[in-house]
Amino acid sequence: MSTTPSSLIPFNTFGLEQSARHLVVLEQRSQLQTLWRERGEEPLLFVGEGSNLLFTAPFDGTVLVNRLTGITVTDAGDAWRVRAEGGENWHRLVCWTLAQGMPGLENLALIPGTVGAAPIQNIGAYGVELAQFCEAVESFDWQGGEIRHWSAADCRFGYRDSVFKHEAGHHLILSVTLRLPKAWQPVLGYGPLAELGGQASAQQIFEQVCTTRQAKLPDPKVLGNAGSFFKNPKVVQAQAQALRLAWPELPVFAAEPGRAKLAAGWLIDKAGLKGARVGGAGVHVRQALVLVNLGGATAEDVIRLATLVRERVEQQFGVRLEPEVRMVGRRGETSLDEALACLN
Structure with a gap:
């Protein structure tokens, strides 16, 4: 077993300065039983490369980084x-x-x-x-x-x-x-x-x-981000048809019977949010579905920007976006609403 300092910067592609009480890197399956026997009552979080995570606060527990390969x-x-x-x-x-x-x-x-x-x-x-x-x-x-x-x-x-x-x-x-x-x-x-x-x-x-993704999506090594921040929302067919009447260019995709999937990035773009920013966090100028760390962003910046995006889209289109990014607070998984409440 190897341990590292508690900084979580290397383990979240947003590049936000957060920390964990303990951090353990799992490199061999033989570590599992020892780790399990020594487990305490504190929260535990499993992390791969941290590419779909937003740490909304310091984590009051152990982060276990999976490095098993083969x-x-x-x-x-x-x-x-x-x-x-x-x-x-x-x-x-x-x-x-x-x-x-x-x-x-x-x-x-x-x-x-x-x-x-x-x-x-x-x-x-x-x-x-x-x-x-x-x-x-x-x-x-x-x-x-x-x-x-x-x-x-x-x-x-x-x-x-x-x-x-x-x-x-x-x-x-x-x-x-x-x-x-x-x-x-x-x-x-x-x-x-x-x-x-x-x-x-x-x-x-x-x-x-690869060409399409590289053209639209920022490299997290250059511009911190967690990929698509919001899910493409699903709505009933009647709502999708009404939206298409108002915005004929709206991309609509088939979903399960009676429902349709909308392009969240298009909704955010049409709400005038490309390039919008709160503190060091911004909506990417080429792909509105991605929130980015423009430099020195804090978790609060990202939370408030995500809230702004959700509110504007809901006001204009009547569609409520749901984050795709996993949010982790002090004790574990949290939601955008809970994270925002902790700030206020």
Whole structure:
């Protein structure tokens, strides 16, 4: 086991100055039982690369950083079964599977974070979600001190949601097993991918996704951010149709029966919020869905900016945005409303 100073700057891509009472880096599974036996009553938070986190306050507990690595592949006949340890970088896994001739994850290229974080949020992009490929998840149950195995159904995946998201500090994701069908089918229904044509290869899709993301999304190493801050909201069809009458250019996508998904970035942009800032936090000038650290931002700056964005969009469109970024307060998971209340 290795420990590091309690600063959380290296473990949140927003680059905010926050701290934890204790910080532990998990590098071997053999550490788990010792850590579990020595656990106290203080809060516990599992972190990968901190790419989808906003620490709203200093954390009064232990942050456990997952650095377990390793990838194995088995031939399942009509598919490849890829098992990756939770500390593996997600984008590197996407690149590796493509290099091995195992397509399927190309639409999910350049999503920041680790494999262990992927099922928590049920990551998704360009018409593809992790849930479409996830066969099993392995976790360490921090309450019972044992390893648990989850089928995809057990994970209760939803839009940027899973059972793990609602049991923070309970399950540490040790590995994820993906099933990549050998009969690969391209997914080309979103944005610039449709321009590639039906004969596009997985590599072409991968390259287009990378080009598009790099053009729109700021590199957190240059400009601190946590990726898409808000979820694309879902509304009933009647509301979507009414909004399209008022704003014909509004992007609307199919969702479950009776509902439609709207583009949160478009709503924020049309509300005149691109470039808006509160203190050191701002709405990115090229992608309104991303809130960024313009330099010296505090958690309070980000919280107040996110609140401003949500209020303006709701006033103009009657649509309430929900944060996609996980917010962590002093004792664990929190919400934007709770974080704001702590400031006032």
